[in-house]
Amino acid sequence: MRPSRSLSRGPRLFLLAAALVAGRPASADPTVYEHGVDPGVGFNLVSWANFQNGSQVWQDAVQAAHDAGFTEVSLSPVRFYSIGTGSIASSSNQGPELSHVAAGVERAKSLGMRVTVNPFVEPVGFSEWRGFYDPAPGSPEATTFWGHYEDYLVDVAAMAEAGGADSMTVGTELRALSRNAGHNAKWTSVISAVDGAFSGTLGYAANWDNYNHPNVAAAIWDHPGIDFLGIDSYFQNLLSAEDAQQSGAYPDPNFISDVQSAWEAKLDAEILPYAASRKAGAGLPIEFTEIGYLPYDQTTATPQRDDTNPSVPGRQPPPLDRDEQTMAFEGFQRALDGRLAGGEVLAAHIWQWDMPGSSGSLWNMNPDGGNQPNNQQAAQWLSSFVHGTNVDPGDPDPDPPPAATTVLYSFEDGLEGFYYPDFETEPDSHLQTVAHAQATDGETVLAIIKPTQSWTWDARVNLGGQQLAALQEAVAGSSEDYLLELDVVYRAEDLPSGLAALDLHVAIDASPAGWNQINSAAPIAAGVDQTVRVEIPLTAFGLGDALNSAALNLGFAGSWPGAQEATIYIDRIALTDTAFMPIGDADFNRDGVIDAADYTVWRDTLGATGAGLAADGNRDGVVDAGDYELWRSSYGQAAAISPTHGSPAPEPATFTSLLLAVCAASLRADRFRQD
DSSP: OOOOHHHHHHHHHHHHHHHHTTOOOTTOOTTSOOBTTBOEEEEEEOOSOOOTTHHHHHHHHHHHHHHTTOOEEEEOOEEEEOTTTOOBOSOOTTSOOHHHHHHHHHHHHHTTOEEEEOOEEEEGGGOSOGGGOOOOTTSHHHHHHHHHHHHHHHHHHHHHHHHTOSEEEEEEOOHHHHHOGGGHHHHHHHHHHHHHHOOSEEEEEEETTTTTOHHHIIIIITSTTOOEEEEEEOOSOSSOHHHHTTOOSSOOHHHHHHHHHHHHHHIIIIIHHHHHTTGGGTOOOEEEEEEOOOSBTTTTTOTTOOOOOTTSTTOOOOOBOHHHHHHHHHHHHHHTTTTTTTTSEEEEEESOBOOTTOTTOTTOBOTTOTTOGGGHHHHHHHHHHHHTOOOOTTOSSOOOOOOSEEEEEOOTTTTTTOBOOOOSSSOOOEEEEEEOTTOSSSSEEEEEEEOOSSOEEEEEEEOOHHHHHHHHHHHHSOGGGEEEEEEEEEOGGGSOTTOOEEEEEEEEEEETTEEEEEEEEEEESSOOOEEEEEEEEGGGGOOTTOOSEEEEEEEEEEEOSSSOOEEEEEEEEEEEETTOOOTTOOOTTOSSBOSHHHHHHHHHHTTOBSSSOTTOTTOSSBOSHHHHHHHHHHTTSBOSSOSSSSSOSOOHHHHHHHHHHHHHGGGTTSSOOOO
């Protein structure tokens, strides 16, 4: 059980107050992210959907953000109010259940992440911006709204408390409600109720044009239960439109410096003095509860610029400018340099992570591209920044940071070359891509519609381009370190009634190695809802150390009565290097935590030179003082990746599939394709 609010308040506020007067450290480096010195960097996660497997959806989204290097997440429950009555529904198909968000909180805390819970309310049907809502104080509508809102936030607080969340807001962008003094007593009641139910720090996410309104201070900031001042940061005209047009190709050092200077002026002349004046001069630290830039020209002047709405006559998409977007984030992060250690800024949460239920949002970000590839460049820069692996700013064509896993196929762009190979005389299987709630990479999966229970090879793809290059690199190096991974999704409603067996067979047809296959992966013995991550050692395919060409083949065999068809879903076909060690990882003994045992590894190999040394955390080819400093600054943290590779420890179904794959590798002559 976490300490009660009454016990933790005094020490917490003392530390915040001490930090506010401590000043910024002289050693801060604006070009490098320094954990514990610079404000935390994380993502907002929000989903306008209520999935049947919502707990898994939220856990996977948190895991993906963690695997991309981010140490913070801000998770948003969503509930909907009715304009005219003020009633807030306890559940909706357009927002997650609290239990789903709770699963995300628990996953984040298990990964050592700092967690903020940032509850939203929206009007039914998204009929207007929530910041406009302002029922007459004292009216039946207002009375109903505030009663329901307080109940909602207390429920969220209980969930956040149970999951060990670090921080919570008491609202997001309720602009009109926070400006109208007639609602102040209701704000006091809500904040006090949440304060009594949650022992972490409390704040409010004010819109960028509303955080310093006098009544927001009276209603919210100066309440004794409030510990930080949150800003949803989309400030306009930090740079003028004319200055924004001067951005060049990334990296443009002068433009990055201009953005940095504009943010420093905003912070030092406006935001921080205002925050320091709160609490009768005791001050509040800042948290950027949202910060975002769209990938368009002049985004540094108007971050929310979006002229793409097709329903508005005459609107044309603004010119893309991914470089300006990337430099906007870089200038912003440089301006935050050292401000956590100085007690000024706690964190910056970027809007928003690409997760199921956020489909279509122009703000979606994912270093792998996701459904908004225009944001990929900026997302990769942010991931590199928090990893500490950003390349020299003078490099105009930076390579993306190395990763443990290379995704070969995720089916976000159609079949991506997969086809039915027609090896057998059985009826043809059919392939198509469909949007699926249980997609494991993006939002689209490969659907294999199999009309017969007999074993058939149902899908084939001839590897080329980056996919073939990734496989060639794996076999040319240490192929024993690599796994071929793919996710198999079964849905009971899409499987035949009376199904008694169904399993996957995988083959690689390569030159010069020939045809090699494994049998009986991802087996099921009944129609079930199940997602299985199949992990097959690459050595099972006998590819040798060189190959000229390769084709991947997937087939299923089953047992069920009558003429029924089965639909099976495939997603995220990938290669993972289990021996991968990212730059900047101080988990020298690969046990998942950075502790004294890692120091022992460093001490025992101090002075060693060469490639792949366990204690060479900064990858400069020598175990030296730089690696010790990396260990010292990371002590006590979870490792950047898991003890085996970049995904969490296998679920039972995954482990079983891996074991079966290893056993089945020797059976490759058991069945053959029919040419």
